Amino acid sequence: MEIRDAAEADFERILALNDAEVAQTSPMDRSRLVELDGLAALHWVAVDDAQVVAFLLAMRxxxxxDSENYRWFATRYPRFLYVDRIVVDASHAGQGIGARLYRRLFDQARASGVAQIACEYNLDPPNPASQAFHARFGFAEVGRQPVAGGRKTVSLQLAEVVDRIH
Known part of the structure; x- marks a missing residue:
């Protein structure tokens, strides 16, 4: 398994992965992906057997x-790394790929002197897998808000970047 920076050649596969999990993330077309890639401090893909099987997008x-969740953190925290989305192909779920991406994310935050990582996951509709995953990395709820015109409610999460093994 290789983790590397995303390249434009990966975009079609990233869009397919996002579309498969759009209920837990948010819609993203190619122009939006190009925009997010340009904003991202980190845009990684995990590659297995020459195929992108996961991606992570994070912003400083x-x-x-224009993300309402990003803006929520921006108005409350002066310095953070925000995980906009992480998606692992369902056929590779449970193989530790998301954890590898997050360990690298925490290492990068630590190396950059960023003390907090922010993210959110759905409470309504519920996403218990994401809740359990983030709890393993020390994330705790710091707020909640309705999004998508009130069709979803998210738990806004923050984790302190400390030296620990996950």
Whole structure:
């Protein structure tokens, strides 16, 4: 399994992965992906047997990013790394790929002097797999908000970047 920076050649596969999990993430077309890639501090893919099987997009503070969840953190925390989305192909679920991406994310935050990582996951509709995954990495709820015109409610999560093994 290789984790590397995403390249434009990966975009079609990233869009397919996102579409497969759109109920837990949010819609993303190619122009939106190009925009997010340009904003991202980190945009990684996990590659297995020459195929992208997961991706992670994360942004730093201080952007004019139009995500209501990102803006929620931006108004409350001066310095953070925000996970916009992480998606693992369902056929590779349970293989530790998401954990590998997050361990690298925490290592990168630590190396950059970023003390907090922010994210959110759905409470309504519920996403218990994401809740359990994030709890393993020390995330705790710091707020909740309705999104998508009230069709979803998210738990806004924050984790302190500390030296520990996950």
């Amino acid at each position: 503070e201080g952007l004019g990013y």
